[in-house]
Amino acid sequence: MLQPLREIEGGIQLSLNVAARAPRLRVAPIFESFLRQVYFTGVTAATGVVLRACGLGVIIIAVMMDMLDADVDLAVKILLLLVFREIGPLAAAVVVILRTGTAVSAEMAMMRVSGQTRALRYLGIDLYDYLVLPRVAGIMLATAALTLYVQFLAVLGGLVLSPFLIEATFTELTDRLFDLFAPVDFYYSVVKSLLFGFVIAACCCWHGLNPPDLTQNAVPKAVTRAVTQSAMLVLLINAVFAYLVFGILFFGLVKAHV
Amino acid sequence: MRYRRKTARHEVQAAVPQGAVTRVHVPDDDAKAHLMTAVLKARCEPGEELELFGESAAGLPRPRRERLRARVGAVSPIVGLITNLNAWENIALPAAYHGAPALEQVAMLAHEVLAAFGAEPRPFLARIPDELGMLERKMAAFVRSLVTAPELMVFDALEDGLSYAECRHAARFEAEYRARQPQGTVLYVDTREES
Numbered sequence: 079m080l081q082p083l084r085e086i087e088g089g090i091q092l093s094l095n096v097a098a099r100a101p102r103l104r105v106a107p108i109f110e111s112f113l114r115q116v117y118f119t120g121v122t123a124a125t126g127v128v129l130r131a132c133g134l135g136v137i138i139i140a141v142m143m144d145m146l147d148a149d150v151d152l153a154v155k156i157l158l159l160l161v162f163r164e165i166g167p168l169a170a171a172v173v174v175i176l177r178t179g180t181a182v183s184a185e186m187a188m189m190r191v192s193g194q195t196r197a198l199r200y201l202g203i204d205l206y207d208y209l210v211l212p213r214v215a216g217i218m219l220a221t222a223a224l225t226l227y228v229q230f231l232a233v234l235g236g237l238v239l240s241p242f243l244i245e246a247t248f249t250e251l252t253d254r255l256f257d258l259f260a261p262v263d264f265y266y267s268v269v270k271s272l273l274f275g276f277v278i279a280a281c282c283c284w285h286g287l288n289p290p291d292l293t294q295n296a297v298p299k300a301v302t303r304a305v306t307q308s309a310m311l312v313l314l315i316n317a318v319f320a321y322l323v324f325g326i327l328f329f330g331l332v333k334a335h336v
Numbered sequence: 337m338r339y340r341r342k343t344a345r346h347e348v349q350a351a352v353p354q355g356a357v358t359r360v361h362v363p364d365d366d367a368k369a370h371l372m373t374a375v376l377k378a379r380c381e382p383g384e385e386l387e388l389f390g391e392s393a394a395g396l397p398r399p400r401r402e403r404l405r406a407r408v409g410a411v412s413p414i415v416g417l418i419t420n421l422n423a424w425e426n427i428a429l430p431a432a433y434h435g436a437p438a439l440e441q442v443a444m445l446a447h448e449v450l451a452a453f454g455a456e457p458r459p460f461l462a463r464i465p466d467e468l469g470m471l472e473r474k475m476a477a478f479v480r481s482l483v484t485a486p487e488l489m490v491f492d493a494l495e496d497g498l499s500y501a502e503c504r505h506a507a508r509f510e511a512e513y514r515a516r517q518p519q520g521t522v523l524y525v526d527t528r529e530e531s
Contacts, residue, residue, distance in 0.1 A: 107432040185420065197415045200376045201430045201480075202406065208433065 085307075088284050095206045096214045096280070102207050103215060111208065115216025119178040120223050129231070136235035138165065143243045150246040154254040157236045158263065163324075164316070166229035167267050171274040171312045173228075174221050175305055179282045182213055183304035186286025187297040195287065205287065214279040221275030222268055229267060262323070270319050277311040337488060337523070338387040341370055352488075352523050357510065359524040368527050372414050372492050375523075378404040389487065409486030411477045411494060411509065417465040423472075424461035427480045442483050449479050449512060453505060471502040478509050488521045489513050495526075 102108055142148070142156055186209060189195050195205055237251050285304035289296035337352040348367050352358040362368045370384065378393050378401040380386040386393040388404050396404070417426045424446070431442045450457040453475055465473055474494065481489065491510075495503045510522055 105433060105435075107429055189418075192419070193414065193416060194418050197418065200405070200410070200415045201433075202402065203430065203433050 092280050092284050099211050108212050111212035112216045115213050116220050119217050120220030139236040153240050157233050161232050162229050167225045167271045170225040170228045175308045179278050179308050180301055183282040183286040183301045187289045187300040191292050210283045217279035218272050218275035222271045225271035266323050274312050278308045281308045340385040354521050357522040407487045409481030410490040412492030419465050422464050423476045431483050446479050470497040490523045492525045
């Protein structure tokens with residue numbers, strides 16, 4: 079019972095510490111570490127894994143359109159409501175958890191177990207400054223960028239694919255999409271993806287710095303906890319956001335009375 | 337520096353006069369870890385007494401402890417290298433983080449010291465710790481500790497894991513430190529008995 083409370087308290091403390099130290103990002107080694115994190119999470123992921131995630135989005139659209147016997151309106155609604163608002167941010171978050179979350183938690187747990195975090199403290203280097211802040215900021219920024227990238231490719235893929243499945247041209251679909259698209263859709267995904275990035279990074283950093291013990295066996299345990307909790311937090315935030323902004327639950331299957 | 341720790345099994349005492357070279361042989365690894373931790377943290381636990389640079393470490397507020405710590409350098413397994421940074425990044429990290437000394441000065445120091453030990457600075461600095469041998473890792477840690485111009489240099493188990501020829505190399509660390517800090521104090525800590 080105490081462990082979850084300790085984790086919640088630790089997560090809150092870590093978040094507050096990161097927020098308070100944001101100006102330290104200007105310090106050269108911290109900024110370098112931030113750039114490395116953005117490169118690892120955003121740029122290297124964009125080449126292969128994200129393309130596969132986008133392919134998955136396109137397949138979902140194809141199956142749904144076929145099953146629902148969709149017309150132009152429904153096709154565009156699927157693209158906007160399902161792909162743009164929900165699948166895009168979630169697919170990017172999954173990629174970030176699987177690639178970066180595992181790497182960050184394993185790296186930090188390894189540093190903790192091998193005494194490298196202690197060495198940093200002896201050198202007068204604050205762990206939050208040097209390890210946590212650049213990772214949290216870098217993962218947040220990269221998650222937002224990846225989300226936009228996934229959304230763009232998935233929607234474009236859907237628009238290209240749809241004319242082969244339903245009786246509509248690419249131009250018709252694009253025009254209808256721009257009619258339905260509202261700025262709130264964009265802000266919604268940016269804010270949500272920043273929050274996804276934040277919880278993934280904070281959760282993975284916390285578990286990495288607080289492994290269950292200081293043996294080599296603690297590293298996989300820390301990674302498992304970090305990944306499962308990050309995934310649960312992402313799903314929770316997604317549900318809360320969908321309810322708060324659009325009044326819908328479970329990806330629009332249930333409409334809340336608001 | 338003065339240190340004293342008394343337990344049921346043994347008592348460890350060390351008195352290190354300023355500017356001198358002192359060798360302390362402690363009974364076991366636990367005693368060594370306590371001594372090193374106390375000196376590196378400038379903090380003593382219950383049952384310990386520590387005086388650093390004429391100032392008792394007991395109950396010192398954090399900023400003053402930080403100032404004392406900054407005057408101590410160490411080549412110790414406790415203050416190892418960061419494995420995902422190359423040798424240059426490891427050496428430059430404290431200076432880059434604290435903003436002093438300038439990185440040009442650090443680079444010059446690193447090149448001078450490594451050249452003095454017969455290492456080719458450029459390839460040496462580009463390697464990560466896993467690609468370095470035991471002596472090379474100790475050299476990198478030594479250069480990193482020289483950057484802050486410490487008044488007290490602690491060599492913890494300096495010869496551990498080194499061959500006879502490497503030990504002769506490592507023995508030159510003291511002279512290199514002396515050349516840069518003529519008034520500095522040197523402390524060797526080991527668990528082995530003096531032969």
